Amino acid sequence: MTKPGRAEIDQVAEASIAALRAPSILNTQPWRWRLSGDRGELWADRTRQLAGLDPDGHLLLLSCGAALHHATVALLAAGYAADVSRLPDPDRADLVALVRQGRPSEQDDRLYRAIYRRRTDRRPFADERPSAAVLSQLRDAAERHGVHLHVIRADQATAFAAAVAHAGAVEHGDARFRDDVLAWTTRARPDRDGVSARNMVPPTPRDVAPRDLAVARPPALHPGPGQDRGTVYVVLALDAEEPEDWLAAGEALSDVWLTLTAGGLAASPISEVIEVEPVRQALRRLLGVGSPAIAMRVGVPVADLEPVPATPRRSGTDTVGLPGEP
Ligand SMILES: Cc1cc2nc3c(=O)[nH]c(=O)nc-3n(C[C@H](O)[C@H](O)[C@H](O)COP(=O)(O)O)c2cc1C
Numbered sequence: 001m002t003k004p005g006r007a008e009i010d011q012v013a014e015a016s017i018a019a020l021r022a023p024s025i026l027n028t029q030p031w032r033w034r035l036s037g038d039r040g041e042l043w044a045d046r047t048r049q050l051a052g053l054d055p056d057g058h059l060l061l062l063s064c065g066a067a068l069h070h071a072t073v074a075l076l077a078a079g080y081a082a083d084v085s086r087l088p089d090p091d092r093a094d095l096v097a098l099v100r101q102g103r104p105s106e107q108d109d110r111l112y113r114a115i116y117r118r119r120t121d122r123r124p125f126a127d128e129r130p131s132a133a134v135l136s137q138l139r140d141a142a143e144r145h146g147v148h149l150h151v152i153r154a155d156q157a158t159a160f161a162a163a164v165a166h167a168g169a170v171e172h173g174d175a176r177f178r179d180d181v182l183a184w185t186t187r188a189r190p191d192r193d194g195v196s197a198r199n200m201v202p203p204t205p206r207d208v209a210p211r212d213l214a215v216a217r218p219p220a221l222h223p224g225p226g227q228d229r230g231t232v233y234v235v236l237a238l239d240a241e242e243p244e245d246w247l248a249a250g251e252a253l254s255d256v257w258l259t260l261t262a263g264g265l266a267a268s269p270i271s272e273v274i275e276v277e278p279v280r281q282a283l284r285r286l287l288g289v290g291s292p293a294i295a296m297r298v299g300v301p302v303a304d305l306e307p308v309p310a311t312p313r314r315s316g317t318d319t320v321g322l323p324g325e326p
Pocket residue numbers: 021022023024025026027059062063066118119120121122194195211268269270271272294310311
């Protein structure tokens with residue numbers, strides 16, 4: 001067997017750096033990369049798991065799945081398929097994936113470019129609705145990972161809005177949930193993580209009220225003139241709920257989000273309906289399409305608004321290193 005050259009590991013190293021831009025629950029960035037030989041190991045970082053909002057670590061795995069998909073997109077942009085083993089070692093459950101440079105493939109940087117443009121956009125969107133053609137592309141993006149994308153229908157809209165509002169009220173009234181939100185919206189600047197007021201919008205009249213993250217500081221992002229009338233709500237749903245399914249949900253979330261960004265749309269996730277288990281079960285019954293893993297609002301951004309500021313990320317020096325458990 002020939003020894004892997006620098007080139008292979010360099011591609012994976014670059015992919016691990018691009019993957020740092022992945023979205024994560026409250027920007028916890030709950031991952032670490034370890035590079036060795038010809039492969040990158042993606043590890044879940046349990047020290048960044050949210051005890052109140054995510055006691056089972058489902059949203060942590062989902063976030064790691066988004067990072068994994070980002071890495072595969074970066075490899076494809078360099079002209080290689082990604083060779084991925086997911087959750088390869090039952091004795092090391094936090095080893096989420098092994099990523100290697102796979103066979104040469106036709107270079108494709110459409111989604112790669114979207115990595116650097118993608119943002120969580122919590123502002124109300126325009127009145128124009130995303131086209132059926134784009135929604136069908138998003139469905140395909142989710143299905144590539146064995147995940148189903150359900151678009152909330154008009155006859156489900158009121159019940160969905162009620163579920164979001166109810167989950168928000170439950171979280172507001174429970175110190176365990178509130179503590180997590182408080183901790184991750186008041187991080188010190190050098191931590192380079194968490195959600196800052198620069199990315200939060202004040203409440204505006206909307207059918208589906210967005211989560212109130214502004215528990216410590218007033219929101220600083222102007223909501224703009226949008227009314228959210230064309231916004232579409234989607235739910236990613238799973239056939240099963242093993243760790244590999246939650247990981248696939250994250251890969252699907254990333255694929256859907258980068259696809260919609262490349263198509264000029266914008267989005268923000270709604271995970272409170274997943275975090276409050278009775279609400280998640282109510283959503284499952286309402287939709288009848290499998291186990292809800294994450295919901296999302298998708299819309300046409302209002303023309304001429306400034307881009308949402310990029311949220312910080314920890315550096316490669318903090319998150320990419322040599323093998324060994326984190
Ligand atoms: C699993 C998951 C759940 C999330 N839940 C919410 C949510 O309920 N509300 C929200 O406004 N943003 C949510 N987000 C978005 C994150 O807060 C966001 O990705 C992070 O702050 C980084 O910002 P960026 O996406 O603009 O890079 C979620 C993201 C992930 C991956």
